[in-house]
Amino acid sequence: xxxxxxxxxxxxxxxxxxxxxxxxxxxxxGAAKELREGNSIAVGGVxxxxxxxxxxxxxxxxxxxxWTRTSFSRMTxxxxxxxxxxxxxxxxxxxxxxxxxxxxxxxxxxxEPIANAxxxxxxIDIPEELKKYIVFKGSIAIExxxxxxxxxxxxxxxxxxxxxxxxxxxxxxxxPGDPVNIETDIVAKYLExxxxxxxxxxxxxxxxxxxxxx
Numbered sequence: 573x574x575x576x577x578x579x580x581x582x583x584x585x586x587x588x589x590x591x592x593x594x595x596x597x598x599x600x601x602g603a604a605k606e607l608r609e610g611n612s613i614a615v616g617g618v619x620x621x622x623x624x625x626x627x628x629x630x631x632x633x634x635x636x637x638x639w640t641r642t643s644f645s646r647m648t649x650x651x652x653x654x655x656x657x658x659x660x661x662x663x664x665x666x667x668x669x670x671x672x673x674x675x676x677x678x679x680x681x682x683x684e685p686i687a688n689a690x691x692x693x694x695x696i697d698i699p700e701e702l703k704k705y706i707v708f709k710g711s712i713a714i715e716x717x718x719x720x721x722x723x724x725x726x727x728x729x730x731x732x733x734x735x736x737x738x739x740x741x742x743x744x745x746x747x748p749g750d751p752v753n754i755e756t757d758i759v760a761k762y763l764e765x766x767x768x769x770x771x772x773x774x775x776x777x778x779x780x781x782x783x784x785x786x
Contacts, residue, residue: 577718603655605627676701714753
C-alpha cells in the first residue's frame with residue numbers, strides 16, 4: 573500500500589523490449605538504498621517489483637498489459653518518473669490509500685497559473701468510465717501523486733497544484749497531450765459494489781413478491 577506522497581523522482585536510463593514485455597532501468601539513488609530484491613515500489617503510480625538492484629538504480633519488468641494500459645506507453649529514455657516506497661506499518665498516514673493499481677489514463681491538458689496566486693490549475697481529460705468515481709474534494713492519484721479534486725467539468729478534471737508539488741514530482745517534465753496514470757479512490761469503488769449488491773437484492777425481492785401475487 574502507498575500514500576501518494578512522492579519520495580523521489582527517478583530517471584529512466586534504459587528500456588529493453590523482450591518478447592513484447594519491457595524491462596526498464598531507473599536511476600534512483602535514494603530508493604535503491606532502501607530496496608531489496610523483490611520489494612514493491614510505485615513507479616508513476618504503478619506498483620512494480622524491484623529487480624537487479626544496484627547502488628543507485630533498479631530494474632522492473634513490465635508486462636505487455638502494463639505497458640499499453642498505463643502512461644508507460646509514452647516512456648522514453650531520460651523520462652522522469654515518480655517513486656514511492658510502500659507505507660511502513662509504523663509510519664504516519666499522509667496522502668490517501670493508494671494501491672498502485674491504475675484504473676486508466678487521462679490526457680494532460682496543461683498547467684494554468686491561477687490568477688493572483690502562485691498556484692496552478694492542473695487540467696486533465698479523463699475517460700468516461702472513471703467519471704463516476706470522482707467527486708468534489710475527493711482524493712485521486714495522478715502519476716502516483718495524492719491530489720484533491722477541485723472540479724469535474726464534464727470529462728475535464730481540475731486540480732489545484734502548489735509550486736512545491738510541481739518541483740518535487742515529474743509534473744514539470746510532462747507536456748500537453750501526454751497520458752497520465754489515474755487511480756481513483758478505492759472507497760468509491762467499494763461503495764459502487766455495495767450499492768449494486770443492494771440494488772440487485774431489492775430487485776430479487778420485488779420479483780419474489782410479484783411471483784407470490786403481492
